[in-house]
Amino acid sequence: MRTAHGDVETPAFMPVGTQGAVKGVTHRELDTLGAEILLSNTYHLYLRPGDDLIARRGGLHRFIGWNKPILTDSGGYQVFSLSDRRTIDENGAHFRSHLDGSAHSLTPEKAADIQAQLGSDVAMVLDECLAHPATEEAARLSMERTLRWAARARDRFVTLREGTVPGVTMSNPGQAQFGIVQGGVFPGLREVSAGETVKIGFEAYAIGGLSVGEPPAVMYDVVSRTTPCLPSDRPRYLMGTGTPGDLVESVARGIDLFDCVLPTRNARNGQLFTQDGPISIKNARYADDQGPPDPECGCPTCRTHSRAYLRHLFLSGEMAGSTLNTVHNLHFYLDTMRRIREAIEFGILADFARAFLDRYTRRARH
Numbered sequence: 001m002r003t004a005h006g007d008v009e010t011p012a013f014m015p016v017g018t019q020g021a022v023k024g025v026t027h028r029e030l031d032t033l034g035a036e037i038l039l040s041n042t043y044h045l046y047l048r049p050g051d052d053l054i055a056r057r058g059g060l061h062r063f064i065g066w067n068k069p070i071l072t073d074s075g076g077y078q079v080f081s082l083s084d085r086r087t088i089d090e091n092g093a094h095f096r097s098h099l100d101g102s103a104h105s106l107t108p109e110k111a112a113d114i115q116a117q118l119g120s121d122v123a124m125v126l127d128e129c130l131a132h133p134a135t136e137e138a139a140r141l142s143m144e145r146t147l148r149w150a151a152r153a154r155d156r157f158v159t160l161r162e163g164t165v166p167g168v169t170m171s172n173p174g175q176a177q178f179g180i181v182q183g184g185v186f187p188g189l190r191e192v193s194a195g196e197t198v199k200i201g202f203e204a205y206a207i208g209g210l211s212v213g214e215p216p217a218v219m220y221d222v223v224s225r226t227t228p229c230l231p232s233d234r235p236r237y238l239m240g241t242g243t244p245g246d247l248v249e250s251v252a253r254g255i256d257l258f259d260c261v262l263p264t265r266n267a268r269n270g271q272l273f274t275q276d277g278p279i280s281i282k283n284a285r286y287a288d289d290q291g292p293p294d295p296e297c298g299c300p301t302c303r304t305h306s307r308a309y310l311r312h313l314f315l316s317g318e319m320a321g322s323t324l325n326t327v328h329n330l331h332f333y334l335d336t337m338r339r340i341r342e343a344i345e346f347g348i349l350a351d352f353a354r355a356f357l358d359r360y361t362r363r364a365r366h
């Protein structure tokens with residue numbers, strides 16, 4: 001994937017830097033781990049420190065000191081999660097800030113404006129995020145509204161690119177905009193959504209509204225049915241997913257781009273991902289364990305520290321514990337993507353996926 005701040009090898013995993021930082025690690029550590037693109041959250045940056053301030057500071061890349069690609073979400077997911085503090089109508093979402101209660105509106109145009117000011121390399125359109133489970137009729141109405149919003153978002157994006165929206169600075173003239181396919185767990189709706197979104201025309205396309213509580217098999221089925229409807233010469237982005245198994249399963253179904261808080265959030269809760277499945281470092285069995293967290297891992301944490309030490313740091317509430325766990329988990333995710341890319345190069349993805357999934361889930365089965 002080519003962006004205004006460099007190329008990204010796909011399939012790729014994007015660490016989540018909600019507030020312009022990936023929790024627990026510095027940009028330098030991310031760079032060392034080989035992260036090529038970060039995701040940042042429009043909702044949080046819009047409320048604090050504000051997109052006006054970031055535009056005055058030359059855009060998000062300069063403000064946070066990260067020169068590689070950045071993708072921003074539309075802010076919609078966070079706003080829709082504010083269930084008791086927001087209302088939705090045809091124009092957009094209207095909500096009260098979780099910080100100070102102030103009233104705001106997020107429309108398709110406003111989401112494009114904020115992201116233009118942030119200057120991310122990839123901006124996402126505002127989509128309606130449907131709660132799971134939903135009836136087919138509710139999913140259809142929501143998908144149709146998302147299509148109307150996508151057309152408005154694209155119009156605004158084109159106008160922004162011409163530099164003619166008063167009061168909005170286009171911080172990154174090379175910004176791309178991705179459309180989002182919705183339609184819940186209903187493959188027929190997904191096919192309509194994909195076809196119509198491609199007709200509007202975006203630089204690339206994402207699949208939204210999955211990983212919201214549906215069984216993995218349902219998600220894989222929806223992905224299988226949706227990816228063939230999206231152009232094969234553009235990245236396909238599966239939003240907010242997932243477990244290591246989800247990454248492997250979804251690449252095999254045509255996905256090129258992922259983001260998820262699992263490696264970073266779970267690191268802070270003491271869960272470490274390994275090829276034999278996740279382990280909980282707080283477990284008493286590691287109290288005297290001098291072995292590395294993952295004997296096959298080459299990350300700085302595993303090269304230097306023992307399970308006993310990481311458990312001690314976790315129980316003591318030391319910040320370094322969160323950092324060391326996060327370094328390991330991100331290494332595991334980024335390394336898994338490297339191995340997937342290698343398997344694709346060698347034409348052995350199906351064999352790789354079978355071996356990876358068999359090993360990853362073996363301990364859980366016994």
Ligand SMILES: [Zn+2]
Nearest residue numbers: 297299302328
């Ligand atoms: Zn490691």
